Amino acid sequence: MGPLPGYHHETYAVRLSAPGLFGESAGWVKLRDPRPGLLWFDRRCFASEDDLLTELAGRVSHVPTIGRIDTLTVQGFIEGCTLAEVAAPGEAVPAALLDQIMRLFRELLAVDAGDPRLLALHSPPPADGDTRAFARALVRFTLTDVVERSLPHFDTLFRGLGVHPESSPSAVSSLLARLEGMTPRPFALLHGDIHRANLIVDKQQVLWTIDWELALLGDPLYDLATHLHLMRYPAGQESEVVARWAEAAERLRPGATAGLAADLPRYLAFKRLQSVYTDVIRQAYSMERGETTTAEAAKAVNAVLDRASGALPLSTVAGAGEIERELLRWLAAPRRRHASNTGGSPSAS
16 A cells, blocks of 8 residues: 655555564554655654654553564554544544543653653753753754755745745844743653644544654653644634643643743744745655645645744735746756755754
8 A cells, every 4th residue: 555645755554464563463564665865854863763662662552563574674554544634734623532632742741851761762862951952953953954955956946935044034033032031841752743644543533643753852842832833723722732731741740831821932933934944845845746736836835934924024925826936937947956964963052
């Protein structure tokens, strides 16, 4: 079955003909082949997703099981549909499934960032509680490992859309200045990418969490901010999620809600700024590979620019027609392929 949707990998699900790998019955496994030359948009701190999932067995419910076929390590494939197919972004998540999302957050919060088995797999070692350094490292990775490395390939497109870093230095400096006021909080395990396509609903309505490649040890409030940004809850349900998360966070990791009112908007502003570059690059690559039309890409870019209008000094947000013309102009122009990053983490200093 496949290829399955995904940016960094070409993924296939294969049904085993013999039992024994994940128990007594035969099942599905997931095989992935990395797509070469693509940028990683977020820090990757665990060298092996499979090793992390092995450590999480029994601590975090409903994550893929790890098995081996000879020398090949494989993940179990979860049969079901994505949460996005049950409730699209912008729609309310059914109460029973929302309860399971909150259980996931409780289990993540319960994992101590000082766990030596996790620290052995994590690089660099986090400075527990130093949210300012943690946030600076996130911004530095986006500006250096994503934006700067992508300029040879996307310079003209960024300029045409009015989002080139040279045209918005005040947005970056303002964000960095705001992050200097972050409140210290105890660290925990973060998934880093909890959104509707990474949550699988099986036939029993059990919610499974997949794609742990961006997991890291850090400020749990960042995990909440990333989740809110990607999920696009209706306003009422978003408020409920924040309140339920805060109650669990303070109970399980005292001090985790310190400065929430000021720092959650800071993280959300960063996610909006980050998404401008990541979504433009994703859509351009998808268009370049013929996986989406220029009209579809233009509509998606228009939406992300609209959401980020408060984070970037855009006098007006370009319409889909204007964006499509810029995409076509970029597609037709000669350009140099960028040097791909490794997903590694910059220094947090």
